[in-house]
Amino acid sequence: MRRAPLAGAGTTPAWLAAVAAALIAYATLYPLSGWDHPAGWAAWRVIELPWPRRWTTFDVLSNILGYVPLGLLLCLALLRSGRAAVLAAGAVSVLLAAVLSLTLECLQTFLPGRVPSAMDLACNAAGAAAGAALGAAVQAIGWADRWDDRHGRWIRRGHAGGTTLLVLWPLALLLPTSVPLGLGQVFEPVGEWAVAALADTPWGGWLSGGAGPSSAAPPVRRALSAAAEAGIVAASMLAPCMLAFTLSSPGWRRLVLTLGAVLLALGVLTLSTALNFGPQHALAWQTPQALAGMALAALLAGTLAWVPARLAAGVGLLALGAMLVGVSLAPPDPFHALSLAAWEQGRFIRFHGAAQWIGWFWPFAAVFYLLGRLGQAPGARGRSS
Numbered sequence: 260m261r262r263a264p265l266a267g268a269g270t271t272p273a274w275l276a277a278v279a280a281a282l283i284a285y286a287t288l289y290p291l292s293g294w295d296h297p298a299g300w301a302a303w304r305v306i307e308l309p310w311p312r313r314w315t316t317f318d319v320l321s322n323i324l325g326y327v328p329l330g331l332l333l334c335l336a337l338l339r340s341g342r343a344a345v346l347a348a349g350a351v352s353v354l355l356a357a358v359l360s361l362t363l364e365c366l367q368t369f370l371p372g373r374v375p376s377a378m379d380l381a382c383n384a385a386g387a388a389a390g391a392a393l394g395a396a397v398q399a400i401g402w403a404d405r406w407d408d409r410h411g412r413w414i415r416r417g418h419a420g421g422t423t424l425l426v427l428w429p430l431a432l433l434l435p436t437s438v439p440l441g442l443g444q445v446f447e448p449v450g451e452w453a454v455a456a457l458a459d460t461p462w463g464g465w466l467s468g469g470a471g472p473s474s475a476a477p478p479v480r481r482a483l484s485a486a487a488e489a490g491i492v493a494a495s496m497l498a499p500c501m502l503a504f505t506l507s508s509p510g511w512r513r514l515v516l517t518l519g520a521v522l523l524a525l526g527v528l529t530l531s532t533a534l535n536f537g538p539q540h541a542l543a544w545q546t547p548q549a550l551a552g553m554a555l556a557a558l559l560a561g562t563l564a565w566v567p568a569r570l571a572a573g574v575g576l577l578a579l580g581a582m583l584v585g586v587s588l589a590p591p592d593p594f595h596a597l598s599l600a601a602w603e604q605g606r607f608i609r610f611h612g613a614a615q616w617i618g619w620f621w622p623f624a625a626v627f628y629l630l631g632r633l634g635q636a637p638g639a640r641g642r643s644s
Contacts, residue, residue, distance in 0.1 A: 273332075275332050275423060276332035295369060309377060319382055322386065330353060330389065330394065333356065339403060357384045364379055431618040434531070439528055441589065443620075487585065489549075489551045491585035493559070494578045496557070498622070504516075506568075513564035573629075576633065579625055
């Protein structure tokens with residue numbers, strides 16, 4: 260006998276499906292610039308998707324695999340909400356994914372260098388169908404129910420927004436940073452955008468030092484001391500731990516979550532370094548400062564494993580603030596610039612933009628989330644945030 264879905268059980272898959280759709284859209288429309296209407300084209304021709312004359316195995320596989328998670332998450336969200344039967348959930352999931360694919364393929368018409376294709380649409384729909392079938396199978400054999408049971412013991416239900424932030428955190432770490440784990444390096448690019456946007460105004464001259472953007476000299480930043488770098492790493496590691504603490508009950512499980520966060524950070528940093536500098540340099544990021552900072556964060560998180568969720572939210576906000584201040588004061592790293600260039604010009608070009616945006620704005624999204632948790636009355640449960 261199939262049991263009724265738990266309240267809010269489909270919320271987290273729905274949030275993750277929205278994130279997957281946003282990442283797909285970004286990768287499909289990258290670099291989101293140079294929009295132009297093809298000369299002589301009527302509006303109705305946008306929906307004409309030609310069949311490609313040439314294609315590669317990589318194109319086919321990437322278009323299929325890219326939509327498998329979306330189909331899986333959409334199907335699980337519908338099934339876990341209890342609002343659709345298996346066949347209906349699968350059909351709606353494939354339909355939604357196909358509509359997204361068709362929309363993005365049509366939009367590619369206005370991007371120079373991008374070629375809309377009926378084959379891409381077919382592969383995307385096939386990938387969504389495979390994901391929906393996988394989601395239906397997971398639900399049918401009871402794995403989704405078991406996951407809900409175990410998930411509820413570790414992460415309290417009703418906090419899909421916080422869970423989504425935790426899932427996005429390792430993705431943000433894949434993009435190289437000037438300081439290990441130091442996310443939120445958005446101040447310098449925002450300053451450059453502001454100068455460029457206001458170049459012909461009095462405010463543009465003030466932002467660029469009064470002589471125009473071309474002659475503006477960037478401020479000289481001193482190299483971080485070992486203690487400062489360790490402190491930034493500690494704050495950067497402590498922030499996701501405190502975020503997890505606001506979602507879980509006080510006790511020994513928080514210690515396990517802390518250990519998992521540290522191991523995950525070690526693995527992602529090693530993977531990112533290996534992708535950029537080769538497997539032989541995979542552990543190059545392990546400086547004494549980085550390891551000391553992570554150890555300090557683990558120690559602090561361990562001592563806070565039994566504090567109330569609101570206090571954990573407050574500590575998390577302090578950690579995020581310290582991280583953002585630290586990365587804004589960190590000097591540019593030439594190796595960081597080289598690794599970014601490799602992502603921007605090499606095989607990671609489409610993933611680069613998505614990971615960069617996540618890394619830029621993850622801390623600010625976490626700040627708003629923790630502010631919301633801090634403002635809740637003691638003992639109150641978040642419903643869907």
